[in-house]
Structures are given as C-alpha cells and as structure tokens.
Amino acid sequence: MDYVIEMLHIRKEFPGIVANDDITLQLKKGEIHALLGENGAGKSTLMNVLFGLYQPEKGEIRVNGKKVEITDPNVANDLGIGMVHQHFMLIDKFSVTENIILGKEPRKKGVIDIKKAEQQVREISDRYGLKVDPRAKISDISVGMQQRVEILKTLYRGADIIIFDEPTAVLTPQEIRELIGIMKTLIKEGKSIILITHKLKEIMEVCDRVTVIRKGKGIATLNVKDTNPQELAHLMVGRDVIFTTEKTEGHPKQAVLEIENLHVKDSRGVEAVKGLNLQVRAGEIVGIAGVDGNGQSELIEAITGLKKAESGVIRLNGKDITNLRPRKVTEAGVGHIPEDRHKYGLVLDFTIGENMVLQTYYKMPVSNKGILNYKEIYKKAKSIISEFDVRTPSEYTKVRALSGGNQQKAIIGREIDRDPDLLIAAQPTRGLDVGAIEFIHKRLVEQRDHGKAVLLVSFELDEIMNLSDRIAVIYEGAFIDIVDPKKTTEQELGLLMAGHRKEKVGEQSNV
Amino acid sequence: MLVSGYNPVNGYIALWNGAFGQVFYIGETLRLATPYIFAGLAIAFAFRTGLFNIGAEGQLIVGWIAAVWVGIAFDLPKAIHLPLAILAAAAAGALWGFIPGLLKARLRVHEVIVTIMMNYIALYSSNYLIRNVLSKQQDTTPHIHHSASLASPFFQKITDYSTLHNGIYLALLAVVVMWFIIEKTALGFELKSVGFNPNASEYAGMNVGRSIILSMVISGAFAGLGGAMEGLGNYGFAFLQSSFSGIGFDGIAVALLGGNTALGVLIAAVLFGALKVGSLNMPIDAGVPNELVNIVIALIILFVASGYMIKWILTRLKKEAK
Amino acid sequence: ACGSNSGNSGSGNKDKFTVALVTDTGGIDDRSFNQSAWEGLQQFGKDNNMTQGKNGYDYLQSKSDADYTTNLNTAVRNGFDLVYGVGYKLQPAIEKIADQRKNTNFAIIDSVITGKKNVASITFKEEEGSFLVGVVAGMATKSNKIGFIGGTDSDLINKFAAGFKAGVKAANPKADVQIQYVGSFDDASKGQSIASAMYKSGVDVIYHAAGGSGKGVFTEAKNIKQDDPSKNVWVIGVDRDQADEGQVTVKGKDYNVTLTSMVKRVDKAVIDLSTKAKNGKFPGGKTIVYGLKEDGVGIAPTQDNLTPEMKAAVKKWTQKIINGDVTIPSKLK
Amino acid sequence: MDFLTALEIIISASLLSAAPLIFTALGGVFSERSGVVNIGLEGLMIMGAFISIVFNLTFAKTFGAWTPWLALLAAMAIGGLFALIHAVASISFRADQTVSGVAINFLALGLAMFLIKKIYGKGQTDTIREYFRQVDIPGLNHIPLIGKLFFQGVTYPSYIAILVAFAVWFIIYKTPFGLRLRSVGEHPMAADTMGINVTKMRYLAVFLSGVFGGIGGAVYAQSITLNFSSSTISGQGYMALAAMIFGKWNPLGAMGAALFFGFAQSLSIIGSNIPYLKEIPSVFLLIAPYVLTILALAGFIGRAEAPKADGVPYIKGER
Numbered sequence A: 001m002d003y004v005i006e007m008l009h010i011r012k013e014f015p016g017i018v019a020n021d022d023i024t025l026q027l028k029k030g031e032i033h034a035l036l037g038e039n040g041a042g043k044s045t046l047m048n049v050l051f052g053l054y055q056p057e058k059g060e061i062r063v064n065g066k067k068v069e070i071t072d073p074n075v076a077n078d079l080g081i082g083m084v085h086q087h088f089m090l091i092d093k094f095s096v097t098e099n100i101i102l103g104k105e106p107r108k109k110g111v112i113d114i115k116k117a118e119q120q121v122r123e124i125s126d127r128y129g130l131k132v133d134p135r136a137k138i139s140d141i142s143v144g145m146q147q148r149v150e151i152l153k154t155l156y157r158g159a160d161i162i163i164f165d166e167p168t169a170v171l172t173p174q175e176i177r178e179l180i181g182i183m184k185t186l187i188k189e190g191k192s193i194i195l196i197t198h199k200l201k202e203i204m205e206v207c208d209r210v211t212v213i214r215k216g217k218g219i220a221t222l223n224v225k226d227t228n229p230q231e232l233a234h235l236m237v238g239r240d241v242i243f244t245t246e247k248t249e250g251h252p253k254q255a256v257l258e259i260e261n262l263h264v265k266d267s268r269g270v271e272a273v274k275g276l277n278l279q280v281r282a283g284e285i286v287g288i289a290g291v292d293g294n295g296q297s298e299l300i301e302a303i304t305g306l307k308k309a310e311s312g313v314i315r316l317n318g319k320d321i322t323n324l325r326p327r328k329v330t331e332a333g334v335g336h337i338p339e340d341r342h343k344y345g346l347v348l349d350f351t352i353g354e355n356m357v358l359q360t361y362y363k364m365p366v367s368n369k370g371i372l373n374y375k376e377i378y379k380k381a382k383s384i385i386s387e388f389d390v391r392t393p394s395e396y397t398k399v400r401a402l403s404g405g406n407q408q409k410a411i412i413g414r415e416i417d418r419d420p421d422l423l424i425a426a427q428p429t430r431g432l433d434v435g436a437i438e439f440i441h442k443r444l445v446e447q448r449d450h451g452k453a454v455l456l457v458s459f460e461l462d463e464i465m466n467l468s469d470r471i472a473v474i475y476e477g478a479f480i481d482i483v484d485p486k487k488t489t490e491q492e493l494g495l496l497m498a499g500h501r502k503e504k505v506g507e508q509s510n511v
Numbered sequence B: 001m002l003v004s005g006y007n008p009v010n011g012y013i014a015l016w017n018g019a020f021g022q023v024f025y026i027g028e029t030l031r032l033a034t035p036y037i038f039a040g041l042a043i044a045f046a047f048r049t050g051l052f053n054i055g056a057e058g059q060l061i062v063g064w065i066a067a068v069w070v071g072i073a074f075d076l077p078k079a080i081h082l083p084l085a086i087l088a089a090a091a092a093g094a095l096w097g098f099i100p101g102l103l104k105a106r107l108r109v110h111e112v113i114v115t116i117m118m119n120y121i122a123l124y125s126s127n128y129l130i131r132n133v134l135s136k137q138q139d140t141t142p143h144i145h146h147s148a149s150l151a152s153p154f155f156q157k158i159t160d161y162s163t164l165h166n167g168i169y170l171a172l173l174a175v176v177v178m179w180f181i182i183e184k185t186a187l188g189f190e191l192k193s194v195g196f197n198p199n200a201s202e203y204a205g206m207n208v209g210r211s212i213i214l215s216m217v218i219s220g221a222f223a224g225l226g227g228a229m230e231g232l233g234n235y236g237f238a239f240l241q242s243s244f245s246g247i248g249f250d251g252i253a254v255a256l257l258g259g260n261t262a263l264g265v266l267i268a269a270v271l272f273g274a275l276k277v278g279s280l281n282m283p284i285d286a287g288v289p290n291e292l293v294n295i296v297i298a299l300i301i302l303f304v305a306s307g308y309m310i311k312w313i314l315t316r317l318k319k320e321a322k
Numbered sequence C: 001a002c003g004s005n006s007g008n009s010g011s012g013n014k015d016k017f018t019v020a021l022v023t024d025t026g027g028i029d030d031r032s033f034n035q036s037a038w039e040g041l042q043q044f045g046k047d048n049n050m051t052q053g054k055n056g057y058d059y060l061q062s063k064s065d066a067d068y069t070t071n072l073n074t075a076v077r078n079g080f081d082l083v084y085g086v087g088y089k090l091q092p093a094i095e096k097i098a099d100q101r102k103n104t105n106f107a108i109i110d111s112v113i114t115g116k117k118n119v120a121s122i123t124f125k126e127e128e129g130s131f132l133v134g135v136v137a138g139m140a141t142k143s144n145k146i147g148f149i150g151g152t153d154s155d156l157i158n159k160f161a162a163g164f165k166a167g168v169k170a171a172n173p174k175a176d177v178q179i180q181y182v183g184s185f186d187d188a189s190k191g192q193s194i195a196s197a198m199y200k201s202g203v204d205v206i207y208h209a210a211g212g213s214g215k216g217v218f219t220e221a222k223n224i225k226q227d228d229p230s231k232n233v234w235v236i237g238v239d240r241d242q243a244d245e246g247q248v249t250v251k252g253k254d255y256n257v258t259l260t261s262m263v264k265r266v267d268k269a270v271i272d273l274s275t276k277a278k279n280g281k282f283p284g285g286k287t288i289v290y291g292l293k294e295d296g297v298g299i300a301p302t303q304d305n306l307t308p309e310m311k312a313a314v315k316k317w318t319q320k321i322i323n324g325d326v327t328i329p330s331k332l333k
Numbered sequence D: 001m002d003f004l005t006a007l008e009i010i011i012s013a014s015l016l017s018a019a020p021l022i023f024t025a026l027g028g029v030f031s032e033r034s035g036v037v038n039i040g041l042e043g044l045m046i047m048g049a050f051i052s053i054v055f056n057l058t059f060a061k062t063f064g065a066w067t068p069w070l071a072l073l074a075a076m077a078i079g080g081l082f083a084l085i086h087a088v089a090s091i092s093f094r095a096d097q098t099v100s101g102v103a104i105n106f107l108a109l110g111l112a113m114f115l116i117k118k119i120y121g122k123g124q125t126d127t128i129r130e131y132f133r134q135v136d137i138p139g140l141n142h143i144p145l146i147g148k149l150f151f152q153g154v155t156y157p158s159y160i161a162i163l164v165a166f167a168v169w170f171i172i173y174k175t176p177f178g179l180r181l182r183s184v185g186e187h188p189m190a191a192d193t194m195g196i197n198v199t200k201m202r203y204l205a206v207f208l209s210g211v212f213g214g215i216g217g218a219v220y221a222q223s224i225t226l227n228f229s230s231s232t233i234s235g236q237g238y239m240a241l242a243a244m245i246f247g248k249w250n251p252l253g254a255m256g257a258a259l260f261f262g263f264a265q266s267l268s269i270i271g272s273n274i275p276y277l278k279e280i281p282s283v284f285l286l287i288a289p290y291v292l293t294i295l296a297l298a299g300f301i302g303r304a305e306a307p308k309a310d311g312v313p314y315i316k317g318e319r
C-alpha cells in the first residue's frame, strides 16, 4: 500500500496525562483523511507530533515508507508536511506576505525582496483560487481569509501533506463551502490532507477515510462511504448521540426584549446596525442568521451596553436600557455568552470559582459589605460544575487549564445560574464536539421552557434551524426577514443571508 | 568575594552582625525595612492589578513632604495630628498615582513613562517647597511637632537608641491591608480581574478605567505612606534632596522578590533592610568594601528569581543519578 | 539617658585616642570635602603613629541619607572617642545621637550645632574664598558676562554664589553674574548644557559649585577651547584644586581651562580639631569658623592662568578680608 | 540672547544629551521587540560607561585619538556579554524579566564600583584626556544657516546615533532578521512553527541590547562626564526606557523621543535666559522638561502598543 504518512503506535504523555496512547494513523496519497474525537481526545497532540512541535515518547513515523525523526517544524517542512493550526499561528501586526515568508524570506542583497515575495504569494494564491491580498494586514482581514493565509503558508513551503486542525470551527457556512472547494483543488494537485473536524456532515461530504480516537486511544479507521454519522458519533463518544435536540412547541408570552429602530456604529465609525427592530418574548428562542459582519456583533454589544447606540430604543421587560453601562444591563436581567470566550468570557488566570462570580462578586451572598465570601464562591462554583458537567480537577483550578469545551460549559453555567430574563448566546458551540453540543443545546431549550427569552446568534445553520422558534435573518445591519424554521429550508436562508428578499427569491426561481 | 581576595566568611559574619548582631542593629534593620515595605507594597499592588508603577519614588517624596507639612503647620492633639499627617501623606501619594492612572485610563498613555516623569517632578517641586514654603530659604524644614511624630521612646530604649519608630506598626498593618484588599475584598477582585483581562472585565460589567485609576491611587497611597515613615518617623523633617532616595526603585526589587504578595513583600523588605544596614558594617568589621553589597544583593535576586534554574538543576541531577 | 547600657560603647575605656568620620552620601572618594576630610584624618593618623582601624582612625561611608544614624551609632559603639559627621546633612542625626551618647565627642562639618558640650561645629567661610575667585573672574572676563552654576538652590551653595558675586563686583562693577542651578549634583549632561548655553550667550568665566554636574562644565569649556584655542573660556573649580580637570591638548599644545579653584581645607580643619581633642582640649559646644584668616578657605595653589595683576588683586583682597576691612555677604540678597 | 543663538543652543544641547539615550533606547528596542522586557538598560549603560573609561585610561597613550572609538568597541563587547546574564536568567531560567532587569542594575553598579576600587584604589577615576570632542562636520558646516545650527560644535556620536537609528529601523523592518525578531516578540509559537529558533533570537536580541546599552553608557562617559564614578549613570537608563516606550518600540520613534527629551531640557535651560521667564520660580524650569513630556504623551493620543509577547517567557509546547 502507498502511504505517504504512517504514524505507528504513537504515545505522547503530558504531566499526569497520556494524550496519545498507542495511536496509529496512516495517510494514503491523494486522500482526505478525517481525524475524529471528542474535545481533549488527543487529536491536536497527535498532529503536533507529526509537525514536530512535540516529541513522542514511543512509536515511529514514516514518510513515504522511510522512517523519520521529526525533531522540529523545520524538519516537518523539509519533509513536505504543513499544518494549519487550530489556533492560528499568525502575527496580527504583519502583512499576509510577511506571515507567509517568515523563516524563508526571498532576499536581495540581504534585504527582504518584498516585491518578489508578494509576487510569489499572489501566484500561489491564484493557482489554488485562494483570493488573498498579499498586502493586507492580518488584523484587518476576516477569519476565513486568515485561514487561507495559513494554507498559503504551507503551500509556500511546498507542503505535499497538509494537516487541517479544526479549520471549519471558526468559519461561516459560505467560508466552509469555499474551504471545501480549496481542499478538493489541493487533492487534484496531488496533495494529501488530514482533516480534524467535529462536524460529521463535513466528514461524510469530503473525506475518504476516517480515524476515530477516544481518550487518547485509536478506536477505528473506516472508509467514509461504509459508515454514517450515527456510527461515527457512537464510536467517538462511546454512546448514542441525538443530533436534533428534542423540543416541544414553544409558548411565548410577553415581550422581554424590544428593540426599535436601532442604529449602531462599528469600531471604525461606520454604521453597522441600521434601523433594526426586534422582539424576543419570554419562552422563545430567536435565532439570528446571517453572514459574519452584517451587524450581529454590534447588535449584541449595543444590547449589553458595550457599544453606544446612536439612536433607537432598547427595552428589557418594558424598561429602557438603552446605553446603560454593562453592569446595569446585567443587573436588569441580561445574560451573555460571548463569541470569543478567551477574550471576553473568562479571566484565564482566575480559578473557576472566581470566574463563576465575575459579574456578581460584589453582591450578596458572594460578598458582604465589600468583603468576599470565598466559601460561597466555591460553593456556587461546585454546584455549577456538577450541574453543567464541567470536567475539571476542582473548583480551584485555573480556567486556563480547562479544555475549550469545558470552559464554554462553565460560562454557560455561570450565565444560566444568574437566572437572567434574556440570555444572549453568541456562537455557543463553536469548536465543541458533538457530545458537548448536545448538552448545551439541551440547556438552551431548557431555558426557553422555563419562560426565559433566548437570543441565539450562530453561523451554524443547523444549530439555528434546530433550536430557534423564529429565525431573524440579518443583512447589512437590519433584518431582511423573520422566518419560521419549520417552514423554511437552508437554501432559502442562504439566499436571504445573501440579501435576496422573499419576492426576489420568487423572481429568481422564475428565471 | 572569594575571587576578589576577601574572606567571605568574615564578610558575611560582618554583614550578619551589622544587621542582626545586636538589638540596635535589629532596630535599624527594621527601621530601614519600614519604608521598603510601603514601597514594595505600592509596586506589588500595582503589579497585581496589571500596572507597572515605577513612580513609587516620586509618590514617596510627595508623601514625605505632605506629612511634614501637616506636622509643622498645625498644633493639634496627637490623636488628631498624627493621623492627619499620615493621611496627608497617603493623599499626596495617591494624587501622584492618580495622574498616571488617569492618563492611562483615559488616553492610554503608558504608565511607565508618566511615572518616571512624575518622579522628577516630585523631586524638584518638593525641593522648591522645602526652601520656599516650608522654610525660609533653608535646606531643611523645621522639625515636625511632637504631636505628629512617630518616634518611639519605647523602641529607642529596647533597641539601644536605634531609630526604629512606631511606623513599623503601620507597615505591618499595611501588609495586612494589602493582603486583605487583594485577597478578600470585592474591590481587589475587580482590580485583579481588570489587570488580568480588561476585555472580559468590561464584559462582566466592571468599569475598567475607574479600576486602573483606583489601582494607581491605592498604589500611590501606599508609597505616600512610605514617605510619612521617613518624614514623621525616621527623620521628623524634610530636607533638600539632590537625587532620588532610591527607596522607590529598590521597592521594585522588593515587590518582585516578594512575589508581589503582601507577606512576600514584608519578608523581602526585611531582607533588603538587613542587607543595606548590614553592609555598612562590612568595611569596618571585615575590611570588605561595601561596594560588594550591591553584587550580593543582585546575586540574591537573580537566584531567587530563577526558581526554574533550581528545578532544572534538580532534574539534571536526578537524571544523572539514574 | 546615657549610653552606659550598651556593652561596648562609650569612650575612655581605652587609653589610646581614636577617631572616626562618617561621610555623607558622597563617600570618601568624592574628590570634594568628604575626601578632603578623610585625607586630613589620614594625615593626622600618620602624624600620630596611629593605624587605620578600630584602634586608630577609620571612616564609615553612608550610601544614602538613611544611613547616617546607623553609621554614627556604629562609630560610637566601636568606641571611637571623636566622631566626625561630614556635611550639613548629618546635623540632625548628630544632634540626636549626641544627646544619647554623652561620652562620645562629635564634630559636625559644614553646619552648626549649639548648646551641646560634646559637639563641636566646623564651618567654612566659603564666601570668602569665593570672593577671591570672584575677583579673579571679574578681571579675567572680557565680555563682562560671568556665570555661576550651582548644584541645588540651597544655603550652602548660595554662600558660594553670594561671595563670588561680591568678588566680581568688587573687581569689575560692569560685570554681570548669571546664576543657574542644575537641580542635582550628578547630572553632568545638564551641567554641560547649561554651560554651553552660558558660553554661547557670551559668558566667558563660569564658577561651578555643582559636584558631579560640574564635570559637564569642564567638558564644555574644553570643547570650546579645542575648537578655537584663542577663545577666552574659563572654569573656576571648587572645593579642591581642579586644575587636573581642565587640561586639554590642541594640536600638540597644552592648555588648561581651569582658571583657578576655590579650595576648602576640610583636611586642615580635621587635623586641627583632632589634635585639640587628642590633647584633651576638645572645643565642645563651640563653633570653629575657618575663613581666609585661618587658612580654611582660599585660592588654589595652581595659578598658572592668573596674570600678575590678578595675583596682586587677590593678595590685596586677602589682606583686606583678614584684617576685617570688608565683610563678605554669605547670602544672596 | 537672540533667537538664532537660542536655536543653536537648543539644537546642540539636544543632540548632545540625546545621543546616549538614542543608543540605549535602540538596545531596548531590540530586546523588547524580541519579547524580553529590559529594565536593566541602566545597568547596561553603567557597564558601558565603566568599561569605556577604564579602557580609555589604560590605552590612551597607545592609541591616541582613536582611544574613545576603541573604548566604544570594548564597551559594546562587554555590554553584550553582560546582558547575557539577563538573557540566561530570563530566557533560559524563566526568571521574571523585570526582576532580572532590576538585578542587572544592582549587579552592574556593584561590579563597576568594586572594580574601580580594586583597580584604582579610589571611588572614581581620573579624567580621560582622549574623548569625543565637539567638532564641525567638514563640508556640511559651511551650508548657510543649517551648517551653523546643525553641523558646528557637535560630537560625532550624536550623528552616528541618528544614522544608527535609521539603520536599526531598516534592519528591523526590512531584513529577514528583523522580521524574525519581531515575529518572536509578537507570537513566539507562530515563529517556532515557522522554524525560527525563538531562544536563539531572544538571546541575540538581548545581546544586542547590551551592545547598544554599552555604547550609550560609553558615549555618555566619554563625551560628557569624562570619568567614571557611582553617579555617572544616574537615571539615564530609565529615561532611555521611557524614550523607547514613548517612541512606541520603533527605532525612529525612540530616536525622536530621545531628541525630544533633550529638546525639552534645553528649552528649560534657555528659559532662564528669556527675560519674561526669568521672573518665574526656577522650579518651573526644572520640572518643565518632564511636564512637557507628559503633555506631549497625552497629546499623541493612541496608545503605545508593546510587542504582544513582551515579557512572556516562551515555553515550548505550552499554550
């Protein structure tokens, strides 16, 4: 058999944990090979071993049948192995070109030949249809574009084997489509790919084979056409997983959140929300669907008091909360699961307990006359941990040491525990495995059933369709339409998100 | 020391004797440690809340002047006068911290530069005040009234005339206060949170700008109190200073050596006091030049700071043993 | 209370006379009054066959203002019979300790402590020496613009300034003295900038009393000389003979920009007082003032740059001052 | 004093006092751009000043007018080596970089003073005879007006400092080395995945900070104080640190900030010659440079953004 990569019986330990335990993975030339497993199963670790960032304790690696020692990323590069990391390895302040050529700069008389470099980047970008602007600064481009830069980095170094570590977690559906197209082009050009993803649909769609790992151990390697999502989920979690959250008919009551004619500017001063109106009632989940950058973030920030509303009114339970400070908004009864959990959701150097009282630390019973009651704090943390199944050594553990999924569960636990009337959930399941997604979805529906209003923002159409009682489609800062999930299709949503109104949809279908 | 041809054993004995050998020296060590405790707390407090306060020196100077000013200007019962003078020092230091805090919170100006500049402003302005306001063109101010003094006949007696004064109680109290604020209060929680992650703190409803200002104000107040120790305790007056006292700068090392914790600062400050006082004794007792003391201090700091080095050496030794 | 409760303190328990000095933050190598005091003490030791150490004579250096009391006490505890505090900054510390340690004699240099039987004070009439160099400056200037650069705006420094100004006026009423302070004694860069501004604005003689900041003044003067040896630029040194700071070689020819220096003979005062104390004549409670008459201040021996007229004028004014015909102001206005 | 003279004084004084700060701040830029905070600049300057003076006094007879230049080389070498202590402690042994920097300051002063005592038997050295003199830059000094203002009575190190600032800017922004240096300071793990040896880059950067700090100290000692004592370097390292931050970690910015400090100070010196200002208490002139700096900072709204990984030790395999 022609394997380009063989990782045989790999074992990798971290202090106190075996991340990879006798895992074998073989990659055929020209295939897309999926690597599947729960959060923390050891996928990234295995790939970091292949890329030379970690040294395995046991096992061997063969490239094109020859045994190799990949002692550092340089060796991996020389062997034609490239990796698109789960957390992008990009330098915000650098340009696209600078990020790509770093470490392998074309020079002229000892100086970087930036013209030539840009030329090369443009060429590769064109060849694979990546459409990247070589001069743009990383901090100015979208996440999807950043990912293409990561891909370009591997291609620039002439990689034949490309590892994608959860590339789709941070992408919008459109970007995912494009990425899949890119991967297919790469295969056509003779490259081989290892793809890590939690989205079983994607595996079914693009992959040839799949290797499933669980708790650091290899479970199975299957041909994708011989399997199905249910089986894969079972293999990876060890039990059956329900993909569509069961929920009964909703019974919406009075309006909890009312927004009238809201205008908000983005950080550059350009109007991002333009005259938006919205109502979220008690006992319903309103999903906001839309392509990234259509004003979703600004809308949420305006509600939560993080950004100033230029005009318009935001009411909570009939009370005007427009432009109140975040604390007042929180106190009025708004809970918020932010999109970027590391940046906005958690203080990574605080313990779980401390993070659980990030908004309530100044109130009884957590603090009394300004003095903290740590007993209460950790009591609360303990109850959230057990109720929300946060996997952690203890409530005194620093949040930094938790996996992403468990960090997310902790945030959700904290927000629900505060018992807000309105819960805003932005991309609540990004990067999580199917088991964790199932859990979180259940909790959101539970909130609805307890008579809370839930505002869900997500790029996952599945998630939106699954959970929402109503779907508001946002386009260029306003709602283009509000639809009933039972009476719509992904195609229709897609068109709306692209700005085609219902009537136009009709027109289009006439054409 | 060995390398340079001095007897290290004698040197260290002299150092030890000069710091702890007699009650007098114990008193002196603690007296010197007193302002170090405050400066260390000031810097540690700022560090814990994500700020680098190089301005403890200036805050200490203005605190000193303010305390002496109150000590001279009023004639009040001790129960009022002393607390008033101490509060004045805290307020002056707080003001000196407020300015960089405000500039950082509102205009995002880096606190390191502003505090460095504020040090010079403090030095020159206080010299001006001493000559033109607190005295009639003299180099020192008059002595503070007895009612504002921290001097302690009791300590002088038991330590054989050392200059140890009642400020040490305040310093110990300050250690407890810092520990309490940082570890036990909602305020400390908020300040630490902002220091670690301002974005998340803002999302959680905290007022980031206010926290930054408050941190600098509290930090400055600690340093200002350090000035009161000198003005009301050690000297009892203020004098023209042609250059910085260095306490504020040494405070950086004290804070960091103490791991930026209250108790750590206390220990590091006493260590510093002991090294500095003890070193004065090295030339006369052992013929070792006290230039060596800075080297000794540096090596101690490096050694303590490189905790990882010790771990590294230990694992190396273990490996070799295998 | 007296110091009898400390085991090894007090004097008189040894038959040999011992003496120590505690420096201010300048230390014994400051090339200024601390060093001068120490040199005096060493000379005294030599003259009396004493050895350096606890049984003879020794010094204690203060590294910061906070060290004075510690050092003074250490000196007492080591049984020295006489302890000098060098510099006005030690005054409060000596004042306090003298009350506590009545068996030890103290001497304060550059400041006055009254009413204590175990303390003698030594001061200098810096204004008199400064007056003499002022006379020289007034005669040496061609632009009638003269500068004075002080370390800080303080009593002591202003004594220099006041005497200097009076000397200039006495010799050359048309000349004008600009006074500027560096703000510190260790900022040579600023000292140089101030000197540069003064020289560029036409000043041709600068008298500095600025310690380390004064180094910049010499550097600037040398630079100007270097550029144009015919230029009339001078620096007047302070505390000791600073001729060595002014040497400059231009195209193989040696020049010296140090016009002369005002010297303060702390060494002499130390020897005098130590001798008295050794002989049991310690002038407790008294203030000894060293002026021109006592040879405690004066003009430096290096006078190569002085014209005969200047030397004559110096001689004339010296006589007048010694005779008490003139009194020199010690305060600016 | 006429306006032109005032201008002349301001420019020459700014250039003179800025030179050591520029060199040292450039050293800080190297170090911090690589992610290593360097509060030890003061100590590095002390080392440079110390070595240059010792070298100068020892070899002046042998090398004549070349002595200060050769002393500069010695200061570069020793400064660089000395900085390696900071590198070892903070990069390899993961000591807190600020602590290690503070230790460097203590160590430098202690070592220099101790050695001075040992070598010369006294606490400060003699005055050097061969130093960086003020010169007229040949050719340029004859340009009308400009020549008089900028190219007469200046020291070579001032102009070299400015040229070097441009060179460092070029190195940091235009060469592969610079790109790698910055990448290591922004995102060491990303740099690592690109095959860049983070530790090596940081060592090199800290070494360079020692080299430049050494030059800074040597220039100061050999063009201003002309000898070495415990107070030769007293706070200039912190001012250089401030210049680096003021200049937003950019070589040209740091240079501008250093020149600004010099400018503000000479302005205050000139101030006492201006009749109107003569009347105000001298304290206002003393504090003016520092107040001006704060005002300037407050005016340049927009924050100084430190390199992202500044102060963060890089531990391979840790997230």
Ligand SMILES: Nc1ncnc2c1ncn2[C@@H]1O[C@H](COP(=O)(O)OP(=O)(O)OP(=O)(O)O)[C@@H](O)[C@H]1O
Residues within 6 Å of the ligand: A014, A015, A017, A018, A019, A037, A038, A039, A040, A041, A042, A043, A044, A045, A046, A086, A403, A404, A405, D317, D318, D319
């Ligand atoms: N740097 C590290 N230090 C210590 N332990 C680690 C480290 N990286 C990973 N681990 C451990 O290895 C295990 C596997 O982690 P890994 O990141 O490979 O999971 P993963 O399968 O990629 O998860 P996810 O799907 O969330 O990305 C984790 O459970 C963790 O305990």
Ligand SMILES: Nc1ncnc2c1ncn2[C@@H]1O[C@H](COP(=O)(O)OP(=O)(O)OP(=O)(O)O)[C@@H](O)[C@H]1O
Residues within 6 Å of the ligand: A039, A040, A044, A086, A400, A401, A402, A403, A404, A405, A406, A430, A431, A432, D318, D319
């Ligand atoms: N610095 C660290 N020290 C110890 N363990 C760590 C550290 N960083 C990560 N881990 C461990 O690695 C595991 C996986 O971490 P990782 O961040 O890959 O989680 P994740 O589920 O992939 O999250 P994300 O959604 O952010 O990708 C966690 O279980 C955590 O315990």
Ligand SMILES: [Mg+2]
Residues within 6 Å of the ligand: A043, A044, A045, A086, A165
């Ligand atoms: Mg992973």
Ligand SMILES: [Mg+2]
Residues within 6 Å of the ligand: A039, A086, A166, A404, A431
């Ligand atoms: Mg993950």
